[in-house]
Amino acid sequence: MSRVEWTRLQGEDIEAAVGIMLCRENPTAARVKPSRGDGGIDLWVPAIRGATVYQIKGYTGNIDSTRRTHIKESWDRLNKYVAEQHLEINEWYLVTPENPTKEQLAWLRGLTSGAAFPCSWRGLDYVDGLAANHPQVIINYFRDGKERLEEVVQRFLSAAGFNDDAGATEPASSEDALRKLHQTINEFDPHY
Numbered sequence: 001m002s003r004v005e006w007t008r009l010q011g012e013d014i015e016a017a018v019g020i021m022l023c024r025e026n027p028t029a030a031r032v033k034p035s036r037g038d039g040g041i042d043l044w045v046p047a048i049r050g051a052t053v054y055q056i057k058g059y060t061g062n063i064d065s066t067r068r069t070h071i072k073e074s075w076d077r078l079n080k081y082v083a084e085q086h087l088e089i090n091e092w093y094l095v096t097p098e099n100p101t102k103e104q105l106a107w108l109r110g111l112t113s114g115a116a117f118p119c120s121w122r123g124l125d126y127v128d129g130l131a132a133n134h135p136q137v138i139i140n141y142f143r144d145g146k147e148r149l150e151e152v153v154q155r156f157l158s159a160a161g162f163n164d165d166a167g168a169t170e171p172a173s174s175e176d177a178l179r180k181l182h183q184t185i186n187e188f189d190p191h192y
Contacts, residue, residue: 113119
């Protein structure tokens with residue numbers, strides 16, 4: 001699969017795809033629906049004790065003062081929510097398909113300096129790694145996922161004899177083909 005050109009995509013679409021890939025990496029994760037009361041949490045990954053929090057931003061290009069303000073607002077909401085709910089945070093990550101500059105890393109260190117848990121920026125290289133590990137998410141969201149899925153389904157239905165005009169196939173002989181079809185569809189469509 002070719003590299004994702006994140007700069008050509010909408011921020012909300014990027015955030016949704018990154019969230020899904022992170023959920024695949026962390027099966028116990030929960031995405032938090034964006035709202036005023038989301039506590040600055042986009043993705044919550046519980047652990048035996050505490051949790052890891054991901055703040056996902058679909059930012060590409062320069063992380064200007066407006067974007068820094070949005071990140072700071074999310075950070076402030078998280079800290080307020082954690083204090084009010086008496087939550088334990090193990091780690092916090094800002095995830096965006098943009099690698100930080102050294103100045104931006106210094107800014108983030110300043111923003112998170114009082115945190116009792118590690119905080120870091122996971123940028124373009126990290127997001128590209130998620131995309132490489134979960135190409136089916138990228139294909140489904142940003143490429144020809146629907147057409148590829150339909151092609152694979154037709155190929156398997158034909159191989160299983162379901163598109164054969166000669167007659168019906170015995171159910172027992174179809175079981176293996178149906179299992180392969182199910183597995184293949186799940187590889188291409190994360191919502192199947």
